[in-house]
Amino acid sequence: xxxxxxxxxxxxxxxxxxxxxxxxxxxxxxxxxxxxxxxxxxxxxxxxxxxxxxxxxxxxxxxxxxxxxxxxxxxxxxxxxxxxxxxxxxxxxxxxxxxxxxxxxxxxxxxxxxxxxxxxxxxxxxxxxxxxxxxxxxxxxxxxxxxxxxxxxxxxxxxxxxxxxxxxxxxxxxxxxxxxxxxxxxxxxxxxxxxxxxxxxxxxxxxxxxxxxxxxxxxxxxxxxxxxxxxxxxxxxxxxxxxxxxxxxxxxxxxxxxxxxxxxxxxxxxxxxxxxxxxxxxxxxxxxxxxxxxxxxxxxxxxxxxxxxxxxxxxxxxxxxxxxxxxxxxxxxxxxxxxxxxxxxxxxxxxxxxxxxxxxxxxxxxxxxxxxxxxxxxxxxxxxxxxxxxxxxxxxxxxxxxxxxxxxxxxxxxxxxxxxxxxxxxxxxxxxxxxxxxxxxxxxxxxxxxxxxxxxxxxxxxxxxxxxxxxxxxxxxx
RNA sequence: GUCUCCAUCGUCUAGUUGGCCUAGGACACCGCCCUUUCACGGCGGCGACGCGGGUUCAAAUCCCGCUGGAGAUGCCA
Numbered sequence: 158x159x160x161x162x163x164x165x166x167x168x169x170x171x172x173x174x175x176x177x178x179x180x181x182x183x184x185x186x187x188x189x190x191x192x193x194x195x196x197x198x199x200x201x202x203x204x205x206x207x208x209x210x211x212x213x214x215x216x217x218x219x220x221x222x223x224x225x226x227x228x229x230x231x232x233x234x235x236x237x238x239x240x241x242x243x244x245x246x247x248x249x250x251x252x253x254x255x256x257x258x259x260x261x262x263x264x265x266x267x268x269x270x271x272x273x274x275x276x277x278x279x280x281x282x283x284x285x286x287x288x289x290x291x292x293x294x295x296x297x298x299x300x301x302x303x304x305x306x307x308x309x310x311x312x313x314x315x316x317x318x319x320x321x322x323x324x325x326x327x328x329x330x331x332x333x334x335x336x337x338x339x340x341x342x343x344x345x346x347x348x349x350x351x352x353x354x355x356x357x358x359x360x361x362x363x364x365x366x367x368x369x370x371x372x373x374x375x376x377x378x379x380x381x382x383x384x385x386x387x388x389x390x391x392x393x394x395x396x397x398x399x400x401x402x403x404x405x406x407x408x409x410x411x412x413x414x415x416x417x418x419x420x421x422x423x424x425x426x427x428x429x430x431x432x433x434x435x436x437x438x439x440x441x442x443x444x445x446x447x448x449x450x451x452x453x454x455x456x457x458x459x460x461x462x463x464x465x466x467x468x469x470x471x472x473x474x475x476x477x478x479x480x481x482x483x484x485x486x487x488x489x490x491x492x493x494x495x496x497x498x499x500x501x502x503x504x505x506x507x508x509x510x511x512x513x514x515x516x517x518x519x520x521x522x523x524x525x526x527x528x529x530x531x532x533x534x535x536x537x538x539x540x541x542x543x544x545x546x547x548x549x550x551x552x553x554x555x556x557x558x559x560x561x562x563x564x565x566x567x568x569x570x571x572x573x574x575x576x577x578x579x580x581x582x583x584x585x586x587x588x589x590x591x592x593x594x595x596x597x598x599x600x601x602x603x604x605x606x607x608x609x610x611x612x613x614x615x616x617x618x619x620x621x622x623x624x625x626x627x628x629x630x631x632x633x634x635x
Numbered sequence: 636g637u638c639u640c641c642a643u644c645g646u647c648u649a650g651u652u653g654g655c656c657u658a659g660g661a662c663a664c665c666g667c668c669c670u671u672u673c674a675c676g677g678c679g680g681c682g683a684c685g686c687g688g689g690u691u692c693a694a695a696u697c698c699c700g701c702u703g704g705a706g707a708u709g710c711c712a
Contacts, residue, residue, distance in 0.1 A: 171712050206711055271710070278709090285636045288708060313710055331640070340638055340708090348710040355712050379639055379707040402641080409704060437647095440661095444648060448660045467648070470705065474646050477662045487675075 164196025165369050169359065171203040172214035175420035175621065176221035178473065179374065179404050179412060182438050186401055187372045188227045189439075192458045199366055200232030202243045203359070205352045210245075211569070221421040225431045226454060231366075239366040244358050251353040254361050254391070255314055255346060263390035264346060266312045267294040268305045289342045290315065314347040316387060324382040329370075329399045330466055336382050344383045356380060360387040363396060372399045375470070376411065399463060402442045402470045412473050414566065414624070423621035424478075427535050428502070433482035440481075441471040451484060502533065510617055514609035532617055536629045537604035544600045544630070546593035551634065554597070557587060558631055561598070562624060571620045577612040601630045 166187040170180045191198040200222070204210040219234060231237025241247055258264035267290070278288045295317060297305075305312065318341040325335040346357035353361070363371060378400050388395045406416040413419065418427075424434055435454055439445075443466050445452050489497065515529050531537060545554050564583045568575055584594045599611050602623050608614055615623055 169712085173712080203712065209711070267710095274710085282636080287637045311710095328640095334639070336638065342708080345710055350710075352710090354710070359712090374706095375640065376706055376712090382639095400640085403706070405705080407646090411706070440647060442647090446649085448649070450647090450661060464651070468641060469643095469648095470641075471648090472646060474662080477647060480662055483675095 163369060164191060164194040165199065165367050166191050166196065166372055167199035167201050167363070167366065167368050169201045169203045169362075170218050171206065171209070172211055172218060173206065173209040174211065174214060175422055176214075176218045178419045178421055178424070178438075180218070181221065181225055181227070181421055181434070182404055182441065183372065183374055183401060184222060184227045185225075185435060185438050186443070188229075189454070189458050189461045190370065190372060190463070191230075193461045196369070197230040198228075199237065199239075199368070200229035200242065201362060201366070202233055202245075203355065204243060204245045205355065205358055207350060207352060215243075217422070221425075224421070224425060225435055227435075244353070244362065247358070247362065248351065248353075250365070251347065251358060251361060252351075255353075255357075258316070258346070258390055259314070261390065262317070264314050264316050265295055265297070266302060266305070267315045267343075267345075268297075268310045268312045269293055287340065289340075292343065295343065311349040313345045313349050315343040315345055316383070316390065318343050318383070318386060324385055326381050326385045326395065326398055328378070328381075329397055329463055330468060331378075331400065334378065334381070336379075341382060341386070344380075344387075346387075356383055356387065360384050360391075364388070364391070364393050368396050370397045370399055372401065375400045375403045401466065402468055404441060405470045405472045407472060407474075409470065409472065415562070417473060418475075418621060418625055420621045422619070423625065425501075426619055426622060429478065429482050430485045430497075433478065433485045436485075437478045437481045440477075441473065442466055442468075451481070507532075507617075514613055514617070518607075518609065531603045531605070531608065532614075534604075535622070535625070537601075537626060539600070539604065539630060539633060542600050542604070544597050545634075546597060548590075549593055555631065555634065557589065557594075558601075558627055560587065562627055565620060565624050565627070568620070571616060573612045573616045576615050580612070602626050 168180065168184045168187050170176070188198050190196070200218075202215055202218070204215070215233070219232075222229070229235070231239065231242060233240075233242040236242075255264065259266075269290075274290070277291060281288045294312075294315075319338045322338050323335050324338055324341065325333055327333050344356050345354050347353055362368075381398060381400075385395060404412040406412055408416070410416070418424070421434075425431075432453065436451060439452070439457055440450065445457070445460060446465065511529065511532060515525065518528060519525060545551060549557075560583065564579050568579050580595075580598070584591065587594075595611060596606070599608060599614075600606065602611075602618060603614055618626075
């Protein structure tokens, strides 16, 4: 029996984009559980995907979590006894642990090419079979392995899963979960670029960082048996597994940016107070008891118990979030209101960015708010505006906007130059006249024809709000 | 397709050891009141145990099946 002060939990976001509301959701429950038991809350950055990791995103994660007051005890910025806390800085640790498994014959080198695996998968799929590695490299002779290594054939390391029997684990919220081992794939642990996969890095790090409770989202349930087998291969004790429900879109699918704003930055920009967000997130799948809907982080910690978690995936409904926020807003005193307007809404930083766009279009300062309201607003009102170009059908206009959303999503950096070149490239690819293309975008994102230069405006409005307005407009055109 | 998880009002949920549930609260919506307008606030209304079998004196609550939803099935996490 461990004493409660031994509790150690973590969140492990990957720095691949705007900090996600789902990250905050899981962070909240980890944080509250840690505080409840006087334990430690660890922040670990999972930057093992070289193709997707984005440098600025790590700082954004820090900022977002701090904004919500979900402060961590150990992490890349503040250190701790079990660092480093950035997976890209732990490569040698993973190497050592791979060697242990190789030595124990629990893992093996796989020299199969990506092409072969694609074909294998396609073949299995066409036959209605489960897709899974066929074990070709599982029993290579020492000589064959040596030959491949000699030639420098790229390879990955796979875990040798048991091929019969079952694997079970106990989830604190769901009880025992068992799967047949035939279902289990020989999970890749180390990619050919030498980086570990999530599954491997995660297990190694959780063990070395002495994580006692893995609190993560439901989407991980199906890979937990693999993790269990990994712990077993090392001879380590498993943590307690706790799989929280998944936040959902309106259509019940896993929450996603294509269907719902998911960026914490968006909600901050949209005027949601951090305590509103935390309170609302807590209401997703958990209840305070006694029908109490409003509570602080401190109050939540006081009464927290995983027993009060309900397992149905909650729909992230902005209407209720707004209502929670309204409640907190209306409680602000004069000082709080002034401070918030000054520090969060009409900030000095924003005014400085706005000045070159706004000033030359004004003859009196009284025009400031009227001219620039769309920089501060959320959704816009399109009444009285003719947005659809005369020469285009609604259907193709809609398709253009769908493509535009993808362009907005896929843009790596969000600034005047990158926006400009991306829009230009997109327009050229679909061969629309500039007028048919740019004016509707201007109208949709700013709500007016006489707004400042488009690229600059879009940068200031922000990626998330631009995406929101395009989607919002699309719903109005039915 | 296969595996796994889940299942109370449109939405978030209470219901935790079966009876006090003719299923409670909140959001949204509708109506009324307050009010020179709007908002806030107050009062009220609408509205759910997915279906079928068991077990039991008694089931939203336990068991089985079905159906439905979701996730996983990636050298993403």
